[in-house]
Amino acid sequence: xxxLRLLLVFLRTSWAAEMEYRSNFLLGLLSSLGMLWGSLxxxxxxxxxxxxxxxxxxEEALLVLSAFTLLEGVSSVLFAPNLSKIVEHVQKxxxxxxxxKPIDSxxxxxxxxxxxxxxxxxxxGLLLLGYAGQRLGFGLGEYAAFLGVxxxxxxxxxxxxxALGATSIWFVKIYxxxxxxxxxxxxxxxxxxxxxxxxxxxxxxIVPVAFLTTVPVEVALGRGGFFLxxxxxxxxxxxxFARSFWLFALRxxxxxxx
Numbered sequence: 001x002x003x004l005r006l007l008l009v010f011l012r013t014s015w016a017a018e019m020e021y022r023s024n025f026l027l028g029l030l031s032s033l034g035m036l037w038g039s040l041x042x043x044x045x046x047x048x049x050x051x052x053x054x055x056x057x058x059e060e061a062l063l064v065l066s067a068f069t070l071l072e073g074v075s076s077v078l079f080a081p082n083l084s085k086i087v088e089h090v091q092k093x094x095x096x097x098x099x100x101k102p103i104d105s106x107x108x109x110x111x112x113x114x115x116x117x118x119x120x121x122x123x124x125g126l127l128l129l130g131y132a133g134q135r136l137g138f139g140l141g142e143y144a145a146f147l148g149v150x151x152x153x154x155x156x157x158x159x160x161x162x163a164l165g166a167t168s169i170w171f172v173k174i175y176x177x178x179x180x181x182x183x184x185x186x187x188x189x190x191x192x193x194x195x196x197x198x199x200x201x202x203x204x205x206i207v208p209v210a211f212l213t214t215v216p217v218e219v220a221l222g223r224g225g226f227f228l229x230x231x232x233x234x235x236x237x238x239x240x241f242a243r244s245f246w247l248f249a250l251r252x253x254x255x256x257x258x
Contacts, residue, residue, distance in 0.1 A: 043058065053194030067125075067216050067217060068125075068212075070125035073125055077119065086165035160242075161181065164178055181207075192209065
């Protein structure tokens with residue numbers, strides 16, 4: 001309950017600060033609409049002439065795009081305002097003050113700020129999910145399966161991003177590394193089965209993009225049971241690794257402010 005109250009305080013203070021720039025919400029909505037329109041246009045071009053990339057129907061590919069858009073929304077609302085600033089905390093020495101607070105440091109650096117400008121992506125992702133699911137005849141069970149496995153995908157993305165952020169304690173300037181990760185995740189806009197074999201291997205076993213967007217859809221469609229256990233183990237393993245890695249990294253942290 002204590003951490004829940006802190007989370008609500010963080011949300012309230014972040015909202016109050018961001019409301020000084022209300023026009024940003026409209027700009028964010030227009031930007032999200034533009035990005036979604038570009039993705040839909042790219043998908044429609046792929047499906048010209050009855051072609052089905054990787055055997056995926058157009059509505060199924062829309063579900064993959066909705067999973068990606070929802071992840072983008074959470075990244076903009078929560079991950080980017082927090083995890084991208086771990087580097088800044090290390091450079092400026094403000095991590096000292098985080099470690100002195102009577103709360104868990106990982107919790108603080110992960111949830112201290114919220115940005116409402118990613119909410120349009122969340123809204124558009126949910127609308128796209130509802131539309132594609134309705135076209136595929138989804139019921140509550142299918143939607144629940146999608147959102148449940150997508151929640152595991154969110155844990156995977158958080159763990160990867162957080163672990164990369166923790167490396168700044170040694171390397172300090174790792175902005176480019178996190179941008180490379182976000183660039184690789186762009187492949188998740190489309191079903192992994194639509195890519196050549198070499199790319200499918202890379203985006204499944206090297207950078208787990210397939211588990212972030214394609215697997216939740218596979219499970220919701222009733223053909224991804226084999227991946228469900230792998231997804232659960234991967235999410236749990238990466239989260240425990242990120243947590244252990246953060247505690248290990250803190251042992252090497254030396255103050256930059258004194």
